[in-house]
Amino acid sequence: MSNPTDRVPAGRPTIEQVLNENERLRLDLERAERERDRLRREVERLRGQLEAARRAGFRQAAPFSKGVRAAHPRRPGRRSGSAHGRHGQRPAPTLINDVQDVPVPPACPQCGGAVDDTHVTAQYQEDLPPVRPVVRRFDVHIGRCRRCGRRLQGRHPLQTSDAVGAAAVQLGPQALAVAASFNKQLGLSFSKIETVFADRFGLTVTRGALVRAVHRVAAKAQPTYTALCETVKTSAMVVADETGWRVHAALHWLWVFTTPDTTVYAILPGRGFEEAASVLGADFGGILIRDGWAPYRQFTEALHQTCVAHLLRRSRELHQDHPHARIPGDVHDLLQRALAVRDRYAAGTISEHGVAVVRGQLEQQLARVLDRTTVVPDVQRFVAHLDREWGALFGFLRVPAVDATNWRAEQALRPAVITRKVNGGGNRTTQGAATQQVLASVLRTARQRELDGIEVLATLLRAPHPIVSPDLFSRAPPC
Known part of the structure; x- marks a missing residue:
């Protein structure tokens, strides 16, 4: 009996050849799929590097390198022409502490001739006086109650502590408050504060003593910090943001919640809803202005406004990366039109009813833009983000007092970012982080x-026990 392969017409492949070809194609397909996956990973890696490089151009602290110097840089100073702004000058002081008479020389230094005194003109000099420490001695009277035998001692309003004996030599309230301000507000390290105190103030103090002293200041300010947190929690409008922070080299997050007259910092181990709710409260029902970070959307009782500046930047970058995709450019134009309407309302050229009409038109146009289909993954993610943020896009056109961006929170974070860069990225201990958030909030x-x-x-330090600051809460702060 003949083999079936013998009956295959000439020129047609045999079954064995077909199987071999299928195996070869299968191997080629597997290699192509592996190469495709490798290229996808490479694209994602390069995209991440590109995004990191792009963000570096917008970071809060400028890099040391500014790139290639321009061949013909513009001349420094004001622009030519008359419309360059007002002339600035330091105003003459109203309080004069010292007057010095400056007579003309008796003879002309050029020719030796006699000089006639024609008139007198004033020049002012504002200077810093030499600062030297004031050393006080408190003669503390100690007594005992005749009835119960309890030991009692006097206390002067300028004292910051009842300690005597080995702890009788202490820094005063002004020195402690200045040290806290230098470190937590200006970002000076304790070694630099030690140098400033010694060289300029004539006050010798060690870094360790400064650290312990600043912790004591924070302990006295803790009730004030708690009151500030309650003020923010009950405010009608809060702007929030967060940034990375190190505590004992571990990643934490520095949160900021700010209103027009109150700011609260909180250094917390996470970046989620629980951390934000620990300050604002999970049922916060005011206006929350923030960026597009997802946990903020879990404040379901709040009226939200997402940061339009973030959306403008993202749409502009997408349009640059994908010029053939129309959605990013159209979104950018609509957001710019919304900001123009806000400016017109602030200038009084459009009524509230007109703003409401334009807002409805913008929402309809944006909905049509987002309904388009796109095959670009980056644009698809942007559209999905806008869908999630839909109710928070035009809040500033619903309530005129609402900011369109979270710039207040970013400005509040800026000093902390500078401090982070100067002082090694954060705090070394948990106690240091607690001190940081309390004093930074109060200042x-x-x-x-x-x-x-x-x-x-200084007022808090002079109080016998930790109290709420009478300076900050002498009146109910406006929301």
């Missing part, structure tokens, strides 16, 4: 309310 709030933060802390 920032004092500045917002145009108060002397050093005097606020």
